[in-house]
Amino acid sequence: MKRSLSWFAGIWICGAAAALTGQTSREAYRQDYDAWREAHGNLERDAGSGGATLIPQVDRAAARVAAFGTNRAAYAKAAAQAAAQRRQILQAAATRPSPDLAPPALSAQVKSDLQTVTKTITRFADDKDRGIQQLRQSLERERDTLAALNEAIEARQKAVATTTAAANALEQARARTAETIAGDTSALSQNSVELEKETAAWAAYYEGLAMAIQIANAPPPPRVEITTVAPRNDTAPGIPRARYAGAWTYPTTNGSFHGAQPEFVDLVVHETNGHADGTLFARFKLSGTATDPLVRFDFQGDFATAALQRFPLVASDGTKGTIELIPGPAFNLLEVNFVVDPRQGKINVGNFILVKK
Amino acid sequence: MKRVAWLSLFLGSTSLAQTPDLAALEQAAQKRFAEWETQAKSLEERLARILPCDARSSAAIAEVRGLSDARLAALNDYMRAASAKAFAETAAARNLLSAEERRPIEAARERADAGQEQTAVDIQSDGLLQSINKRSSLQDAQKLLEQITALIRLRSAESERQADAAEKIVPMLRDLVAKFEARDVALQNESAAFEAERTRWSGYYSARQARAQTECSITQIGSPGLNPAAQPAKSPAKGKAK
Numbered sequence: 001m002k003r004s005l006s007w008f009a010g011i012w013i014c015g016a017a018a019a020l021t022g023q024t025s026r027e028a029y030r031q032d033y034d035a036w037r038e039a040h041g042n043l044e045r046d047a048g049s050g051g052a053t054l055i056p057q058v059d060r061a062a063a064r065v066a067a068f069g070t071n072r073a074a075y076a077k078a079a080a081q082a083a084a085q086r087r088q089i090l091q092a093a094a095t096r097p098s099p100d101l102a103p104p105a106l107s108a109q110v111k112s113d114l115q116t117v118t119k120t121i122t123r124f125a126d127d128k129d130r131g132i133q134q135l136r137q138s139l140e141r142e143r144d145t146l147a148a149l150n151e152a153i154e155a156r157q158k159a160v161a162t163t164t165a166a167a168n169a170l171e172q173a174r175a176r177t178a179e180t181i182a183g184d185t186s187a188l189s190q191n192s193v194e195l196e197k198e199t200a201a202w203a204a205y206y207e208g209l210a211m212a213i214q215i216a217n218a219p220p221p222p223r224v225e226i227t228t229v230a231p232r233n234d235t236a237p238g239i240p241r242a243r244y245a246g247a248w249t250y251p252t253t254n255g256s257f258h259g260a261q262p263e264f265v266d267l268v269v270h271e272t273n274g275h276a277d278g279t280l281f282a283r284f285k286l287s288g289t290a291t292d293p294l295v296r297f298d299f300q301g302d303f304a305t306a307a308l309q310r311f312p313l314v315a316s317d318g319t320k321g322t323i324e325l326i327p328g329p330a331f332n333l334l335e336v337n338f339v340v341d342p343r344q345g346k347i348n349v350g351n352f353i354l355v356k357k
Numbered sequence: 358m359k360r361v362a363w364l365s366l367f368l369g370s371t372s373l374a375q376t377p378d379l380a381a382l383e384q385a386a387q388k389r390f391a392e393w394e395t396q397a398k399s400l401e402e403r404l405a406r407i408l409p410c411d412a413r414s415s416a417a418i419a420e421v422r423g424l425s426d427a428r429l430a431a432l433n434d435y436m437r438a439a440s441a442k443a444f445a446e447t448a449a450a451r452n453l454l455s456a457e458e459r460r461p462i463e464a465a466r467e468r469a470d471a472g473q474e475q476t477a478v479d480i481q482s483d484g485l486l487q488s489i490n491k492r493s494s495l496q497d498a499q500k501l502l503e504q505i506t507a508l509i510r511l512r513s514a515e516s517e518r519q520a521d522a523a524e525k526i527v528p529m530l531r532d533l534v535a536k537f538e539a540r541d542v543a544l545q546n547e548s549a550a551f552e553a554e555r556t557r558w559s560g561y562y563s564a565r566q567a568r569a570q571t572e573c574s575i576t577q578i579g580s581p582g583l584n585p586a587a588q589p590a591k592s593p594a595k596g597k598a599k
Contacts, residue, residue: 026466033470037477044481047495048488079463086456089449094537095379097439097544101386101432102551109398116401131575138571142564149557156550163543170536177529184522187515194515198508205501212494 029071036064047213054213062206069199077192084185090178096167099160107153114146207242207331214240239307243327245271248334248354250282257352260284263293267336267354269325274303276311280323280338284347291345297338299323315340321348332356379442382435389431393424409572418569422562429555436548443544447537454530457523464520471513478506 040061046054117139124136250265262284269278277300283293301311309325321340328335332355340348400421407414482502489495 026463030470033474040481042484044484044488044495046488047485047498048491083456083460086449086453089446089453094446094540095439095443096540097436097547098383101383101390101435102554106394113401134575135568135571138564138568142561142568145557145561145564149554149561152550152554152557156547156554159543159547159550163540163547166536166540166543170533170540173529173533173536177526177533180529181526184519184526187519187522191515194508194512198505198512201501201505201508205498205505208498208501209495212492212496212498215494 026075029068029075032064032068032071036061036068039064043209047209050213052214055210058206058210058213062203062210065202065206066199069195069202073192073195073199076195080185080188080191083188087181087185090174090181094167094170094174096171097160097163099164102153102156102160104157107150107157110146110150110153114143114150117143117146204331211240211331239327241271241274241303243331244276244303244309244325244334245269247357248336249357250352251355255352257350259349259351260287260290260347262350262352265336265352265354267334271303276301276303276309278311280313280336282350284350289345290347292347295338295340295347295350297321297323297340313338313340317343319343319346328353377434377438377441379435379438382431382438386428386431386435389424389428393421393428396421396424404569409569409576414569414573415566418562418566422559422566425558425562429551429558432551433555436544436551440541440544440548443537443541447534447541450530450534450537454527454534457527457530460523461520461527464516464523467516468513468520471509471516475506475509475513478502478509482506 039057041057043054043057043061121136121139121143124132124139127133127136246269248265248267248269250262255262262282265280265282267278267280269276277298279298280296282295284290284295286293295315297313297315299311299313301309303309307327311323311325313321313323315321319341321338324335324337326335326337327333334354334356336350336352336354338350340346342348400417403417404414407417482499485495485499485502489499
């Protein structure tokens with residue numbers, strides 16, 4: 001199981017990198033799907049009788065489903081974002097030219113001028129004076145231009161009315177479509193979230209499957225606290241080492257603790273041939289008599305077959321103590337208890353639950 | 358090639374940044390209209406008080422004509438910007454329709470995928486149930502697999518719902534694109550009508566100026582060389598000063 005997590009993490013990172021570089025086509029994730037199904041084979045059927053030899057296959061299937069899930073969620077996310085971007089056009093009212101830029105009063109003015117000019121022409125109609133005739137001709141030309149202008153204004157007013165009607169119809173259709181499509185846009189954006197949940201569920205499933213294969217049908221080990229006297233290379237069935245090994249951190253929200261409240265905790269546990277060594281670095285909120293918020297220590301020892309692992313620790317200033325690692329209710333949770341010999345102004349006790357990075 | 362791509366990106370962003378502000382253009386057009394309207398309304402009244410050959414007569418008509426040209430130019434700027442924006446919207450709507458028309462196909466594929474996954478999980482589940490008889494520790498894994506089955510079923514149902522939604526959306530979008538196009542045609546006609554009106558206004562002011570010259574010339578018969586209205590006007594203020 002030690003290799004399971006590193007494989008899992010590695011493939012996950014590759015999947016995420018592929019997603020970032022834009023290789024999130026449907027064909028790409030479907031290829032991942034086929035690779036996953038091929039790697040999976042008949043694990044469930046074989047799990048009934050198979051032993052630890054099945055674990056590498058579980059690892060491979062877990063890695064493949066992680067790659068498939070990551071790529072598919074990235075594809076769904078990109079598709080939802082593109083759809084939302086395209087649908088932006090429905091969010092704002094469509095352009096409609098202002099009908100107020102050439103008000104109707106303008107037409108009235110032209111009509112009034114036309115009437116005045118026409119009346120003047122009529123008044124001069126029978127006048128034989130050469131100059132008046134010249135003026136009448138000039139007025140007739142002006143009347144013609146005013147009549148043409150009046151016609152042009154009326155044609156433009158009709159065009160403006162048509163545009164206004166078309167813009168109104170468009171606006172109603174846009175609002176209706178925007179309302180209908182809004183729910184769908186929201187649902188599309190949820191697709192990738194649901195797919196990520198599925199991917200996480202598959203990861204949990206393969207971990208559970210591996211655990212079940214490892215512990216076989218052996219009765220659960222008695223919950224007795226065993227110190228570091230267990231022999232190395234202990235292969236007796238028990239809690240998988242992956243429940244302890246790895247990088248762990250204190251959650252930024254809703255963290256569980258007892259006693260001093262951690263602000264952050266980083267714990268790294270390595271496992272080699274049944275031997276553990278690790279480092280814890282933490283900062284706590286100051287309370288009581290403590291004046292130094294930092295805690296740092298190293299620990300090592302052999303893994304026991306019990307769920308609770310206890311190791312001696314040595315703090316950065318040489319002080320000694322003990323750390324206990326207890327697998328949490330979920331695969332990615334680990335409870336930590338530590339006690340360090342009391343020192344002036346230092347935090348010497350801690351109890352909290354960490355999550356796997 | 359990279360340089361070309363970057364240049365295109367830069368030019369694209371520059372052209373976006375230079376998109377005219379429609380509200381500002383509308384405001385400018387309204388201002389030009391008000392300036393013209395004030396002078397145009399009082400033109401005949403002012404001309405009636407000026408002698409036909411007074412240079413102020415020709416200058417007053419020229420001034421109103423200048424304001425009219427400025428108004429119509431501002432209106433033209435506004436109409437061009439509005440049309441450009443409207444056509445861009447229609448292009449975006451067409452693009453949306455084209456993408457949405459492909460969605461039912463995509464949704465059908467997703468449903469098929471979900472069906473395939475469901476079948477695979479059902480087979481896994483059967484295999485696990487058989488193995489649990491030999492190894493009870495697999496019960497927790499079976500519970501996790503049941504949860505996954507439920508998630509896939511939900512996804513399958515959701516993808517079916519989304520396919521139905523896509524089927525309904527496409528006709529609405531087709532109708533919407535048709536309305537965008539109708540709006541654009543109307544807008545084009547409106548622009549053409551404005552342009553025709555612009556030409557008519559120009560013709561009218563030419564005729565009005567010609568009448569002023571005729572009025573002057575008929576009062577100057579027998580006084581050759583005295584036709585100030587026929588001369589290019591300088592400005593009403595200068596004419597008044599003379």
